[in-house]
Amino acid sequence: MKALLLRDLKLAFRAGGGFGLGIAFFLIVVILVPFSVGPDSGLLTKIAPGVLWLGALLACLLSLDRILALDWEDGTLDLVATSPLPLEGVVSVKALAHWLTTGVPLVVAAPVFGVLLNLPPQGFVWLVTSLALGTPALSVIGTFGAALTVGIKRGGLLLSLLILPLYVPTLIFGAELARRGAEGQDITTPLLMLAGITFGVIALLPFASALVLRMNLR
Amino acid sequence: MILRVKDVSVARGGVAVLEGLTLEVASGQALILKGPNGVGKTTLLRTVAGLQPPFKGEVDAPEEAVAYAAHSDGLKSMLTVEENLRFWAEVFAQSDIEKAIQAFDLVDLRNRLAGSLSAGQKRRLGLARLLVTGRPIWVLDEPTVSLDTASVQLFADAVRAHLAGGGSALLATHIDLGLDVTVLDVGPFRAKQGDAPVSGYDEAFL
Numbered sequence: 530m531k532a533l534l535l536r537d538l539k540l541a542f543r544a545g546g547g548f549g550l551g552i553a554f555f556l557i558v559v560i561l562v563p564f565s566v567g568p569d570s571g572l573l574t575k576i577a578p579g580v581l582w583l584g585a586l587l588a589c590l591l592s593l594d595r596i597l598a599l600d601w602e603d604g605t606l607d608l609v610a611t612s613p614l615p616l617e618g619v620v621s622v623k624a625l626a627h628w629l630t631t632g633v634p635l636v637v638a639a640p641v642f643g644v645l646l647n648l649p650p651q652g653f654v655w656l657v658t659s660l661a662l663g664t665p666a667l668s669v670i671g672t673f674g675a676a677l678t679v680g681i682k683r684g685g686l687l688l689s690l691l692i693l694p695l696y697v698p699t700l701i702f703g704a705e706l707a708r709r710g711a712e713g714q715d716i717t718t719p720l721l722m723l724a725g726i727t728f729g730v731i732a733l734l735p736f737a738s739a740l741v742l743r744m745n746l747r
Numbered sequence: 748m749i750l751r752v753k754d755v756s757v758a759r760g761g762v763a764v765l766e767g768l769t770l771e772v773a774s775g776q777a778l779i780l781k782g783p784n785g786v787g788k789t790t791l792l793r794t795v796a797g798l799q800p801p802f803k804g805e806v807d808a809p810e811e812a813v814a815y816a817a818h819s820d821g822l823k824s825m826l827t828v829e830e831n832l833r834f835w836a837e838v839f840a841q842s843d844i845e846k847a848i849q850a851f852d853l854v855d856l857r858n859r860l861a862g863s864l865s866a867g868q869k870r871r872l873g874l875a876r877l878l879v880t881g882r883p884i885w886v887l888d889e890p891t892v893s894l895d896t897a898s899v900q901l902f903a904d905a906v907r908a909h910l911a912g913g914g915s916a917l918l919a920t921h922i923d924l925g926l927d928v929t930v931l932d933v934g935p936f937r938a939k940q941g942d943a944p945v946s947g948y949d950e951a952f953l
Contacts, residue, residue, distance in 0.1 A: 532837035536826070543825040604819025608876075611796050611815045612838045747799040 530618055533609075537626035547595055551588040551631045552638055558584040559642040570647045577646035578656060578707035584642075585635045585660055586667060586700055592631050593671040593692065594678070594685035596623050597742070601679045610746055616739035624665075624672040624735070632664030648711060655710020659723060663703035666727040669734050670695050676738040679745050698726050748809055748883045749773045750795070750915060755804035756938065757790045763802055763938040764790055770917075770931060774883070777906060777916040777926060782933040788919040789817070791933070792888045795917060814882035816890060820873025824862025828853055828872055831861050836879040847878035850905050852898075866893040874902055877909075885909065885916040891924070899924065 541548045562580050563573060600606045609619055639660050640653045648656065674692040678684035706719035749771060756766035764787030772778045780788050794801050795808065796815035822831050832844045848854055851871040856864065861872060870893050877885055885906075891899050903924045906916055918924075 532834050536823070536830075536834050539830075540823060540825055545825060602819075603821055603823070604817060605821040605823070607793075607798060607817060607819075608815065608821040608835075609838070610798060611813060612835075612880075613811055613840065614838060 530614065530622055533614065533619065533622050534626055537623065538629060541626070541630040546630075547592055548630050549634075551592050552634045554591055555584050555588040555635055555638065556642065558587060559645055562646065573647045574649055574711075577643060577648040578652065578711050579704045580646060581639055581643060581648070581656060582659070582663075582700060582704040582707060585639065585664065586696055588635055589631055589664065589667045589671065590689055590692065590696075592627065593675055594688050596627050596672050596675040597679045598675065598684065606679070606742075607746060610743070616742055617735045620672050620676060620738040620742065621669075621735045623675075624668045627672065628665050628668035632660075632668055635664060636660045651713055652707065652711025655716060656707045658720075659703045659706040659710070662706075662720075662723050662727055663699050666699045666730050667696060669727075669730045670699070673734045673738045673741070676742040676745065679742065699723065702726065748812060748913070748915065749807075750809075750813075750884050750917065751807040752791075752795065753805050753807065755791070755794065755806060756802040757787055757794050757799075758802040759787060759790045765933060765936045766803070766938040768804075768933065768936045772884070772915045772917055774913045774915055775910050777910055777918065777928040779924075779926075779928055779930045780917070780919040780933055781921070781930055782937075786933055786937055788933060789888050792817075792886050792917065792919055796886050808884065812882055813884045813886050814877050814880040815886045815888075816873060816877055817888045818892070820869055820876070822861040822869060822872060825860060827858050827860055828864070829857045831872060832875060832879055835876045839880045839882070841879050841881045844879050847875040850878055850908075851875040851901055867895055867898060870894055871898055871901070874905070878905065883914045885914065885918075887916065887918045887920075889919060889921075891920055891922055 540546050559580065566572060597606065610616060636657060639656055643653055643656055671692055674688045677691060678688045681687060702719045702723040706716055706723055709716045709719060752768060752770045755768050756763050758764065768791065770778060782788055793799050795806055796813050832847060836842060836844050848857060851874055853872060853875060856868060861869065864872065874890060891902060894902065903926055906924065906926060909916065
């Protein structure tokens with residue numbers, strides 16, 4: 530398991546690994562928003578939490594099809610499936626590696642990008658909290674989608690269609706938590722809901738992912 | 748460590764390809780499968796490796812004993828030869844990769860990226876992976892593709908050493924490895940072809 534995690538991290542940082550792709554995409558989305566809605570700082574402050582969350586979600590989506598497709602193409606997945614590693618563990622490690630290389634950089638960069646959108650000072654803590662709590666769910670749900678579509682040509686497109694609806698609850702409560710934080714309102718409900726969704730999918734989805742992966746390998 | 752396949756039928760894409768096949772490979776033995784293209788050798792080997800369930804019959808292999816190698820080697824082109832091998836060794840909870848590097852003459856290549864190797868060198872690395880699994884039953888699908896004569900010899904030596912050490916092997920190959928082992932022609936077990944189910948044409952959207 531550790532070997533698989535270290536290998537995935539190592540591959541992400543080598544040429545063609547795609548590390549930095551998500552964060553660069555996030556940056557561009559955030560920069561494009563003021564261009565499209567105009568430089569009204571009051572309006573930007575208002576939409577900042579939602580835009581930052583949507584940007585982070587799309588940036589995350591960008592790299593989902595790489596989670597399993599590369600390993601499927603070069604035959605690694607077949608060989609891993611016949612190794613002592615349980616597939617449930619393999620998909621969990623894959624999701625963790627995706628989160629470490631995509632989710633964590635987004636969480637770290639979000640406050641910087643928040644400045645670009647005129648996010649009020651009290652909102653930064655809750656923006657970071659909501660992303661730190663929500664992005665693991667994005668990676669785990671995304672791995673499930675990757676397992677569903679592995680082996681399908683241009684599966685990345687289908688993957689986006691399948692996964693985006695599943696991202697809705699995380700997006701709603703994540704963005705709500707960031708918005709309430711920015712406006713200084715009570716954050717308990719969205720915080721608990723977001724935490725519940727994340728821990729729920731971490732606990733349950735790896736089993737579903739392993740099951741569909743086993744079927745797809747047949 | 749006996750691998751038994753009892754009255755097994757296997758299916759590819761919903762169509763039965765082999766039926767009623769029975770075979771047995773004991774420690775120290777190897778069995779070579781021969782047969783025309785499309786007869787189902789790969790499907791049978793994937794079934795034995797546990798990647799798909801048999802259509803009928805049963806495959807009786809000891810738990811965690813099978814090392815499988817197929818057409819693709821599962822190599823990461825951005826990792827070096829040594830990193831690739833070390834990864835698989837760790838996955839199979841082994842530590843010694845030197846023997847594998849020696850056996851397949853990879854000493855001079857150990858620090859090269861796998862992506863920069865030739866097809867034959869990649870294959871040698873893929874076969875070296877078998878040695879770091881430490882598993883007794885090798886299930887190999889066309890292991891000698893793109894190997895030159897000298898490398899085929901290296902591979903035959905590795906198989907011989909594996910058998911001498913109490914291991915066993917089930918291989919699908921078309922060339923003569925110079926091994927003194929049983930050859931099974933799976934042609935006669937070809938399933939009677941019924942009408943192949945035509946899968947839908949509504950998949951353009953995917």
